[in-house]
Amino acid sequence: MNTRSVTRSRSGRLITAFALAVTVLTPVVASTSASAATTLTVAQALAAQDGRTATVTGYVVGQPTATTTVITSGYTADTAIAIADSAAETGTGRMLYVQVTAAYRSTFGLLTNPGLRGRQVTATGALTAYFSHGGLKNPTAMSLGGATPGPTPTPTASPNPSPSPTGGGGPYDSTYYASAIGKTGTALRSSLHAIIRTQTKLNYDQVWEALKDTDQDPANANNVLLLYSGRSQSKTSNGGDANDWNREHVWAKSHGDFGTATGPGTDVHHLRPEDVSVNSTRGNKDFDAGGSGVSECTGCYSDADSFEPRNAVKGDVARMIMYMAIRYEGDDGWPNLEINNSVSNGTSPYHGKLSVLLAWNLADPPDAFEKRRNQVIYDRWQGNRNPFVDHPEWATAIWG
Structure with missing residues (x-):
């Protein structure tokens, strides 16, 4: 395939367009109880995007609408939620995008349940890309866990921040990177x-x-x-x-x-x-x-x-x-x-x-x-x- 030659100046930097297709699938099991399998954190789920079935627990932080965009108010649909290991997370790179299929939308859709933001959710499904982002699709179980946390801290960034690495802990910080933590x-x-x-x-x-x-x-x-x-x-x-x-x-x-x-x-x-x-x-x-x-x-x-x-x-x-x-x-x-x-x-x-x-x-x-x-x-x-x-x-x- 030949691509027409396009000339662009060095001042013309990153221009990204995302074509998104959200597919609504019927759940295999319409259950609202979590699987008994070992539960993963969001960080672990993001590192295991190979199609395996897993159970993941995290806090609802918003509705994903694009690969690097998660809205935290003015929700537009009940079809997806973003969860993270912290209810205050604002970096989309540390969020897992969870598909909400028809059986679960009345309970887990943010358009219908805007108060869900900040609540802990456990979901079982396939760990695979969703919105071209780390995701969990075709859920077979979803449940609310834990008490409603206190007010979510006001983010220091805008609700839809530009993707930027902001740091934070990782699973190898206390072992592999132990001698590097805290240094610059x-x-x-x-x-x-x-x-x-x-x-x-x-x-x-x-x-x-x-x-x-x-x-x-x-x-x-x-x-x-x-x-x-x-x-x-x-x-x-x-x-x-x-x-x-x-x-x-x-x-x-x-x-x-x-x-x-x-x-x-x-x-x-x-x-x-x-x-x-x-x-x-x-x-x-x-x-x-x-x-x-x-x-x-x-x-x-x-x-x-x-x-x-x-x-x-x-x-x-x-x-x-x-x-x-x-x-x-x-x-x-x-x-x-x-x-x-x-x-x-x-x-x-x-x-x-x-x-x-x-x-x-x-x-x-x-x-x-x-x-x-x-x-x-x-x-x-x-x-x-x-x-x-x-x-x-x-x-x-x-x-x-």
């Missing part, structure tokens, strides 16, 4: 490097199998999702021919000249599946905004010295570059990788553009796919995590 700047950077440098190193052939696992399409287990183009493609169509997918180094391997040798050249925290021709177009360019439209990659732009990915993965790209800059500090036989504000880094061990990457990190918080990917790498492949997926706010704590 150089001290935080040093602590994170010491934590994530302990990893299992893959060879370049193993990367093929790793990517088939880490980037599996949640809607089709036979496919992977390509990073820049967003296309779902058969896992078996990997290779070097036209329309195949290959192994894209998000931190361009020539920036530091580490190639594909075991180490930074095989670290799947920054290796992603991508269409061969789109990968070629990106080449070893730095990241920045602007340029002409890229064929077969709707929403991507490129010019002589930079590449701009589609909006949905801008934050993913930023956090992968940040991971590489912290993981590879020049103390293990590899170059000291650094982020700078240049788009002409050539073979130097630098990658840009820092100011743009920081903006992308704020504008596109980690979604369920990115969080699952981080977990799979930790559990099954390398044994280390990308700290900027778990704590996006650490980017500004380090780079300002």
Whole structure:
């Protein structure tokens, strides 16, 4: 498919359009009692978006109307609620979007029950994307739990904040990240490097199998999702021919000249599946905004010295570059990788553009796919995590 060339100035930044389709399904069981299965927190449910059936408990914080929009008054329908681990949560990245099917709308729909906001709810259903966001669909049980809490604290942000990482605790803070919690700047950077440098190193052939696992399409287990183009493609169509997918180094391997040798050249925290021709177009360019439209990659732009990915993965790209800059500090036989504000880094061990990457990190918080990917790498492949997926706010704590 050829995409008409579009030229955009560097001042034209993130423009995102979301096409949403809400499907109303009949529940398998029209019960209002929760399942006896182990109950997950919202954070755990967001990290397990693989279609499994689970029971989740959280507080109702509003009605989702778009991928990054949750309204807290003036409700428009009874078909969905957003729940979180805190009744005062305002960051959509820490909310689970729950589909409310017909059997439960009289009790759990916010249009009919506006006083539900702030109440604890337990729901059982399939953990899968809803509104292109971490969700729970096709509920088989929903129930109210606990007493009505006191007045919900007034949010410090607007009711529909722009998505921005604001921090907060995580399930690995008391264990994996224990030595980093509470630090900023150089001290935080040093602590994170010491934590994530302990990893299992893959060879370049193993990367093929790793990517088939880490980037599996949640809607089709036979496919992977390509990073820049967003296309779902058969896992078996990997290779070097036209329309195949290959192994894209998000931190361009020539920036530091580490190639594909075991180490930074095989670290799947920054290796992603991508269409061969789109990968070629990106080449070893730095990241920045602007340029002409890229064929077969709707929403991507490129010019002589930079590449701009589609909006949905801008934050993913930023956090992968940040991971590489912290993981590879020049103390293990590899170059000291650094982020700078240049788009002409050539073979130097630098990658840009820092100011743009920081903006992308704020504008596109980690979604369920990115969080699952981080977990799979930790559990099954390398044994280390990308700290900027778990704590996006650490980017500004380090780079300002």
